[in-house]
Amino acid sequence: MxxxxxxxxxxxxxxxxxxxxxxxxxxxxxxxxxxxxxxxxxxxxxxxxxxxxxxxxxxxxxxxxxxxxxxxxxxxxxxxxxxxxxxxxxxxxxxxxxxxxxxxxxxxxxxxxxxxxxxxxxxxxxxKPATQKAALVTGAFGGLVALGTLIALAIAFWP
Missing domain, CATH: 3.30.1460 (Yope Regulator; Chain: A,)
Structure with missing residues (x-):
């Protein structure tokens, strides 16, 4: 073609x-x-x-x-x-x-x-605009930090 x-x-x-x-x-x-x-x-x-x-x-x-x-x-x-x-x-x-x-x-x-x-x-x-890519990376990073915090709290307070 x-x-x-x-x-x-x-x-x-x-x-x-x-x-x-x-x-x-x-x-x-x-x-x-x-x-x-x-x-x-x-x-x-x-x-x-x-x-x-x-x-x-x-x-x-x-x-x-x-x-x-x-x-x-x-x-x-x-x-x-x-x-x-x-x-x-x-x-x-x-x-x-x-x-x-x-x-x-x-x-x-x-x-x-x-x-x-x-x-x-x-x-x-x-x-995709650079701002949208930056927001996606920031959101993913924030999600990883939240997940890490939950895991750390679960380990710290595990009976």
Missing amino acids: NEPSGAHAADELRARAEAATTGTPYRYRWTERGFDLVVDVPLPGGRRVHTYRVALLLAGRTFTLTDVVHTHERGPLGTTRKTVETGRARYRTWSRSLDGSERHSFSSADGHRLIRGVAGELGWREL
């Missing part, structure tokens, strides 16, 4: 991602390093914009996926709060209108699946 060159493969992935978002709430945006998928998430009393930022690494046909979540919430007495989260965001929201006529739901996992599905079909694989 004849594999497309790196730049051609990236263009093909971009085109497939753009086509996959047609007729969905996701808006496709081309970027210099890859592409973004942007979706408005309904929130009661506020607004959230979730951006799935995909950076393509031509060597090895790999990509990184970063979530950027902008939230604008209105509080009591007209106060507002704006936050930006970057990294890996996993959440689900549900809402409906006061009269119950409109219902909205959103899962951040749907966008992740869309991107991974399109990329996987074309032979691209995801690289």
Whole structure:
């Protein structure tokens, strides 16, 4: 099978991602390093914009996926709060209108699946961000320390 060159493969992935978002709430945006998928998430009393930022690494046909979540919430007495989260965001929201006529739901996992599905079909694989790898190592180390502590306590207090 004849594999497309790196730049051609990236263009093909971009085109497939753009086509996959047609007729969905996701808006496709081309970027210099890859592409973004942007979706408005309904929130009661506020607004959230979730951006799935995909950076393509031509060597090895790999990509990184970063979530950027902008939230604008209105509080009591007209106060507002704006936050930006970057990294890996996993959440689900549900809402409906006061009269119950409109219902909205959103899962951040749907966008992740869309991107991974399109990329996987074309032979691209995801690289985990360094922060996620560091969290995994830290969690494993913490688990080993806890296990060692339990064993030490069991030995120390064994009748």
